[in-house]
Amino acid sequence: xxxxxxxxxxxxxxxxxxxxxxxxxxxxxxxxxxxxxxxxxxxxxxxxxxxxxxxxxxxxxxxxxxxxxxxxxxxxxxxxxxxxxxxxxxxxxxxxxxxxxxxxxxxxxxxxxxxxxxxxxxxxxxxxxxxxxxxxxxxxxxxxxxxxxxxxxxxxxxxxxxxxxxxxxxxxxxxxxxxxxxxxxxxxxxxxxxxxxxxxxxxxxxxxxxxxxxxxxxxxxxxxxxxxxxxxxxxxxxxxxxxxxxxxxxxxxxxxxxxxxxxxxxxxxxxxxxxxxxxxxxxxxxxxxxxxxxxxxxxxxxxxxxxxxxxxxxxxxxxxxxxxxxxxxxxxxxxxxxxxxxxxxxxxxxxxxxxxxxxxxxxxxxxxxxxxxxxxxxxxxxxxxxxxxxxxxxxxxxxxxxxxxxxxxxxxxxxxxxxxxxxxxxxxxxxxxxxxxxxxxxxxxxxxxxxxxxxxxx
Numbered sequence: 001x002x003x004x005x006x007x008x009x010x011x012x013x014x015x016x017x018x019x020x021x022x023x024x025x026x027x028x029x030x031x032x033x034x035x036x037x038x039x040x041x042x043x044x045x046x047x048x049x050x051x052x053x054x055x056x057x058x059x060x061x062x063x064x065x066x067x068x069x070x071x072x073x074x075x076x077x078x079x080x081x082x083x084x085x086x087x088x089x090x091x092x093x094x095x096x097x098x099x100x101x102x103x104x105x106x107x108x109x110x111x112x113x114x115x116x117x118x119x120x121x122x123x124x125x126x127x128x129x130x131x132x133x134x135x136x137x138x139x140x141x142x143x144x145x146x147x148x149x150x151x152x153x154x155x156x157x158x159x160x161x162x163x164x165x166x167x168x169x170x171x172x173x174x175x176x177x178x179x180x181x182x183x184x185x186x187x188x189x190x191x192x193x194x195x196x197x198x199x200x201x202x203x204x205x206x207x208x209x210x211x212x213x214x215x216x217x218x219x220x221x222x223x224x225x226x227x228x229x230x231x232x233x234x235x236x237x238x239x240x241x242x243x244x245x246x247x248x249x250x251x252x253x254x255x256x257x258x259x260x261x262x263x264x265x266x267x268x269x270x271x272x273x274x275x276x277x278x279x280x281x282x283x284x285x286x287x288x289x290x291x292x293x294x295x296x297x298x299x300x301x302x303x304x305x306x307x308x309x310x311x312x313x314x315x316x317x318x319x320x321x322x323x324x325x326x327x328x329x330x331x332x333x334x335x336x337x338x339x340x341x342x343x344x345x346x347x348x349x350x351x352x353x354x355x356x357x358x359x360x361x362x363x364x365x366x367x368x369x370x371x372x373x374x375x376x377x378x379x380x381x382x383x384x385x386x387x388x389x390x391x392x393x394x395x396x397x398x399x400x401x402x403x404x405x406x407x408x409x410x411x412x413x414x415x416x417x418x419x420x421x422x423x424x425x426x427x428x429x430x431x432x433x434x435x436x437x438x439x440x441x442x443x444x445x446x447x448x449x450x451x452x453x454x455x456x457x458x
Contacts, residue, residue: 060086061119061146065111067104072092072104094147110156113154119145174380189221202401209354375390
């Protein structure tokens, strides 16, 4: 539905999107015929929300621009980041005068008034392999860039909603006191953002090895948070209801701190729905629960699937669901095959040794990097010297990751595949996974998939 309304531009795209919409709606009505009216209501709500988000409001230049200290960066007398002009989110940039950073950090929320500015539309990618900033920022509901030539700062009265931004800024300043690699992992795990451009090489290494998902706070982190809170609740002899309330409150706050990072919101919604169904004693399959999570996430954010990270997050969970009876190695291979079309469409390259790298690096990440990160976060304020222990470990593992990535073992650049090839390969892969054990039919599908990838490559 969101692809049909928000992304389809040609007749072929509209036709394919409408075809899939009809198929999925038919499957839902076939499985839940008693809820057909709820399905119709949901479709109506999503269509309405999509059209609302599709509509562009005219920017009223001259109205105050609201900015927060956690959303604006200042570097070399220049500032850039996000702001809000009435109801519209915009990118902002300009020259930072002597008092700009001081006043922004003092008040945390300010208005830019009496300004002169130029407004530009964020351009889409024009060359093959170029990152599409227009699509990326559109997923964040940003369409325009405002370049400020002059302005005055006026402090904003702080409300309860502004405290989230103040807490994010406090954590950013707290992490800023840490050395480079400790700061990098702490910021990624809590705020879901890279704190410095100096870490670009490491990020590219994680991406080239196919392990970038480790830096995305999602299901693994939600599970660890819940286990930690449950352990504390048990030690403090709290009731089950109190522990659940603490989990819900903590996850809700972390959703705000992570700036609604798609993977974390998905995992948190899954926990919220699990609590609801358990309390109501409603029996529901994990597959149906995943569907409900997707639908509820789309209601809150109809632009969700404009973000490739959100697509990969849900696709991986879907892959885990349909391959849950597979062995560990086979499941890893299947999951990598499943996300390959999306990776080729968005990043133009894949690593055929991703399964190997995951087996090697994931245990190190789960049992060394992640626990050490949170130990440092909670200990640094009273024991700053702990970074003398953590930083060499983080740096050593980062250097090892960069070294392996530099060898480019298993890395193949295909070039970008178009949307039709992406859907074709994705559907074939799903059928290959879920079909019954018909060896002849599966063998034919494997030949088709191999042939399709070979034709793209050559």
